[in-house]
Amino acid sequence: MRKSITLLAVFTFLVQFASAQEFEVGSNVINAGIGLGGYYGGYNTSTESPVFSASYERGVWDMPGPGVISLGGYLGYKRFTYDSSFDNYDYSWSYTTIGARGAYHYTGFDIDNLDVYGGVMASMRIYSGDNYSDLNSRPGASAFVGGRWYFSDSFAGFAEAGYGSSFLTLGVSFRF
Numbered sequence: 001m002r003k004s005i006t007l008l009a010v011f012t013f014l015v016q017f018a019s020a021q022e023f024e025v026g027s028n029v030i031n032a033g034i035g036l037g038g039y040y041g042g043y044n045t046s047t048e049s050p051v052f053s054a055s056y057e058r059g060v061w062d063m064p065g066p067g068v069i070s071l072g073g074y075l076g077y078k079r080f081t082y083d084s085s086f087d088n089y090d091y092s093w094s095y096t097t098i099g100a101r102g103a104y105h106y107t108g109f110d111i112d113n114l115d116v117y118g119g120v121m122a123s124m125r126i127y128s129g130d131n132y133s134d135l136n137s138r139p140g141a142s143a144f145v146g147g148r149w150y151f152s153d154s155f156a157g158f159a160e161a162g163y164g165s166s167f168l169t170l171g172v173s174f175r176f
Helices: 002-016
Strands: 028-036 051-063 067-083 090-106 114-129 138-150 155-163 168-175
Touching (some): 028 067, 051 168, 090 138
Antiparallel strands (some): 028 051, 028 168, 051 067, 114 138, 138 155, 155 168
16 A cells, blocks of 8 residues: 555656657557455455556547547456465465446646556456356446557556556557
8 A cells, every 4th residue: 555655646746847748649459457345246356466457549520619529349357366374275266357448538737758547448257167146248338538658759657546456557558
Protein backbone atom coordinates (compact mmCIF):
# COMPACT_ATOMS: atom_id res chain seq x y z
CA MET A 1 0.00 0.00 0.00
CA ARG A 2 2.82 2.37 0.89
CA LYS A 3 4.53 1.66 -2.47
CA SER A 4 1.30 2.40 -4.34
CA ILE A 5 0.92 5.75 -2.57
CA THR A 6 4.55 6.62 -3.30
CA LEU A 7 4.15 5.77 -7.01
CA LEU A 8 0.99 7.86 -7.21
CA ALA A 9 2.74 10.81 -5.52
CA VAL A 10 5.70 10.60 -7.93
CA PHE A 11 3.30 10.42 -10.90
CA THR A 12 1.41 13.50 -9.64
CA PHE A 13 4.68 15.40 -9.07
CA LEU A 14 5.91 14.66 -12.62
CA VAL A 15 2.60 15.80 -14.14
CA GLN A 16 2.99 19.22 -12.52
CA PHE A 17 6.33 19.85 -14.22
CA ALA A 18 5.60 18.70 -17.70
CA SER A 19 3.74 21.09 -21.37
CA ALA A 20 0.43 19.14 -26.44
CA GLN A 21 -1.72 16.26 -25.78
CA GLU A 22 -0.53 12.73 -26.41
CA PHE A 23 -3.65 10.84 -27.59
CA GLU A 24 -5.45 11.56 -30.86
CA VAL A 25 -7.58 9.93 -33.55
CA GLY A 26 -5.49 7.17 -35.11
CA SER A 27 -3.34 6.57 -32.02
CA ASN A 28 -2.77 2.86 -31.26
CA VAL A 29 -1.64 1.82 -27.78
CA ILE A 30 -0.88 -1.57 -26.24
CA ASN A 31 -0.77 -1.76 -22.43
CA ALA A 32 0.78 -4.49 -20.25
CA GLY A 33 0.00 -4.24 -16.54
CA ILE A 34 -0.13 -5.83 -13.13
CA GLY A 35 -3.29 -5.19 -11.11
CA LEU A 36 -3.71 -5.19 -7.34
CA GLY A 37 -6.88 -6.18 -5.51
CA GLY A 38 -10.08 -6.69 -7.39
CA TYR A 39 -13.63 -7.81 -7.15
CA TYR A 40 -13.66 -11.13 -8.98
CA GLY A 41 -13.94 -14.32 -6.95
CA GLY A 42 -11.45 -13.97 -4.13
CA TYR A 43 -13.38 -14.74 -0.95
CA ASN A 44 -11.72 -16.85 1.77
CA THR A 45 -8.55 -17.41 -0.24
CA SER A 46 -5.18 -18.31 1.15
CA THR A 47 -3.39 -16.69 -1.78
CA GLU A 48 -4.25 -14.83 -4.93
CA SER A 49 -2.08 -13.68 -7.78
CA PRO A 50 -2.09 -10.13 -9.09
CA VAL A 51 -4.11 -9.56 -12.26
CA PHE A 52 -1.85 -9.87 -15.28
CA SER A 53 -3.38 -7.90 -18.12
CA ALA A 54 -2.89 -6.69 -21.66
CA SER A 55 -5.09 -4.28 -23.55
CA TYR A 56 -5.23 -2.49 -26.88
CA GLU A 57 -6.95 0.75 -27.80
CA ARG A 58 -7.28 2.93 -30.85
CA GLY A 59 -8.38 6.56 -31.05
CA VAL A 60 -11.46 6.46 -33.25
CA TRP A 61 -13.11 9.90 -33.17
CA ASP A 62 -12.78 13.43 -31.85
CA MET A 63 -15.33 14.64 -29.34
CA PRO A 64 -16.24 18.21 -28.52
CA GLY A 65 -15.23 19.15 -25.09
CA PRO A 66 -12.20 18.54 -25.99
CA GLY A 67 -11.46 14.85 -26.21
CA VAL A 68 -10.92 11.66 -28.18
CA ILE A 69 -12.90 8.42 -27.89
CA SER A 70 -10.94 5.16 -28.05
CA LEU A 71 -12.16 1.60 -28.48
CA GLY A 72 -10.25 -1.59 -27.84
CA GLY A 73 -9.95 -4.92 -26.11
CA TYR A 74 -8.73 -6.37 -22.82
CA LEU A 75 -7.33 -9.71 -21.66
CA GLY A 76 -6.62 -10.42 -17.98
CA TYR A 77 -5.78 -13.41 -15.78
CA LYS A 78 -5.99 -13.94 -12.00
CA ARG A 79 -5.50 -17.15 -9.96
CA PHE A 80 -6.75 -18.02 -6.47
CA THR A 81 -5.81 -20.88 -4.14
CA TYR A 82 -7.34 -22.07 -0.90
CA ASP A 83 -5.37 -24.30 1.47
CA SER A 84 -7.08 -25.47 4.63
CA SER A 85 -5.07 -27.15 7.36
CA PHE A 86 -8.32 -27.67 9.27
CA ASP A 87 -10.05 -30.02 6.82
CA ASN A 88 -7.14 -30.82 4.44
CA TYR A 89 -9.17 -29.44 1.55
CA ASP A 90 -7.14 -27.58 -1.05
CA TYR A 91 -8.39 -26.15 -4.30
CA SER A 92 -7.64 -23.44 -6.80
CA TRP A 93 -9.45 -21.53 -9.49
CA SER A 94 -8.78 -18.75 -11.94
CA TYR A 95 -10.54 -16.19 -14.05
CA THR A 96 -9.57 -15.16 -17.54
CA THR A 97 -11.29 -11.91 -18.44
CA ILE A 98 -11.92 -10.96 -22.06
CA GLY A 99 -13.50 -7.59 -22.66
CA ALA A 100 -14.24 -4.65 -24.92
CA ARG A 101 -13.22 -1.23 -23.61
CA GLY A 102 -14.15 2.30 -24.51
CA ALA A 103 -12.52 5.42 -23.08
CA TYR A 104 -12.71 9.19 -23.26
CA HIS A 105 -9.25 10.82 -23.41
CA TYR A 106 -9.36 14.41 -22.18
CA THR A 107 -7.23 16.57 -24.48
CA GLY A 108 -7.83 19.94 -22.80
CA PHE A 109 -4.59 20.01 -20.79
CA ASP A 110 -1.59 21.72 -22.36
CA ILE A 111 0.85 19.20 -20.93
CA ASP A 112 3.33 17.34 -23.12
CA ASN A 113 3.64 13.60 -22.52
CA LEU A 114 0.38 13.25 -20.56
CA ASP A 115 -2.70 11.23 -21.53
CA VAL A 116 -5.58 11.17 -19.02
CA TYR A 117 -8.70 9.11 -19.61
CA GLY A 118 -11.71 7.37 -18.11
CA GLY A 119 -13.83 4.59 -19.47
CA VAL A 120 -15.90 1.45 -19.15
CA MET A 121 -15.51 -2.19 -20.09
CA ALA A 122 -17.99 -4.98 -20.82
CA SER A 123 -16.40 -8.38 -20.33
CA MET A 124 -16.78 -12.10 -19.91
CA ARG A 125 -15.07 -13.70 -16.92
CA ILE A 126 -14.17 -17.25 -17.87
CA TYR A 127 -13.93 -19.47 -14.80
CA SER A 128 -11.54 -22.41 -14.59
CA GLY A 129 -11.26 -24.73 -11.59
CA ASP A 130 -13.41 -26.86 -9.30
CA ASN A 131 -17.08 -26.58 -10.21
CA TYR A 132 -18.86 -24.55 -7.53
CA SER A 133 -22.26 -23.05 -8.13
CA ASP A 134 -21.25 -19.55 -7.00
CA LEU A 135 -17.97 -19.58 -8.97
CA ASN A 136 -18.68 -19.78 -12.66
CA SER A 137 -18.22 -17.95 -15.94
CA ARG A 138 -20.31 -14.83 -16.21
CA PRO A 139 -20.44 -11.41 -17.82
CA GLY A 140 -18.94 -8.48 -15.99
CA ALA A 141 -18.54 -4.74 -16.25
CA SER A 142 -16.04 -2.27 -14.92
CA ALA A 143 -15.22 1.41 -14.89
CA PHE A 144 -11.77 2.98 -14.71
CA VAL A 145 -9.81 6.23 -14.74
CA GLY A 146 -6.18 6.43 -15.67
CA GLY A 147 -3.22 8.28 -17.00
CA ARG A 148 -0.12 7.66 -19.08
CA TRP A 149 3.16 9.50 -18.93
CA TYR A 150 5.18 9.18 -22.14
CA PHE A 151 8.94 8.92 -21.67
CA SER A 152 9.46 8.79 -25.46
CA ASP A 153 7.25 8.96 -28.56
CA SER A 154 6.31 5.30 -28.17
CA PHE A 155 6.90 4.27 -24.52
CA ALA A 156 4.88 5.27 -21.43
CA GLY A 157 4.13 4.20 -17.90
CA PHE A 158 0.48 4.03 -16.90
CA ALA A 159 -1.71 3.81 -13.81
CA GLU A 160 -5.43 2.94 -13.74
CA ALA A 161 -7.83 2.87 -10.82
CA GLY A 162 -11.25 1.30 -11.03
CA TYR A 163 -13.70 -1.40 -10.18
CA GLY A 164 -13.61 -4.85 -11.76
CA SER A 165 -10.63 -7.10 -12.43
CA SER A 166 -8.37 -4.96 -10.23
CA PHE A 167 -8.62 -1.80 -8.15
CA LEU A 168 -5.21 -0.43 -9.19
CA THR A 169 -3.21 -1.41 -12.28
CA LEU A 170 0.34 -0.23 -12.99
CA GLY A 171 2.24 -0.98 -16.16
CA VAL A 172 3.80 0.09 -19.42
CA SER A 173 2.28 1.29 -22.70
CA PHE A 174 3.58 1.12 -26.26
CA ARG A 175 2.22 3.54 -28.86
CA PHE A 176 2.52 2.88 -32.57
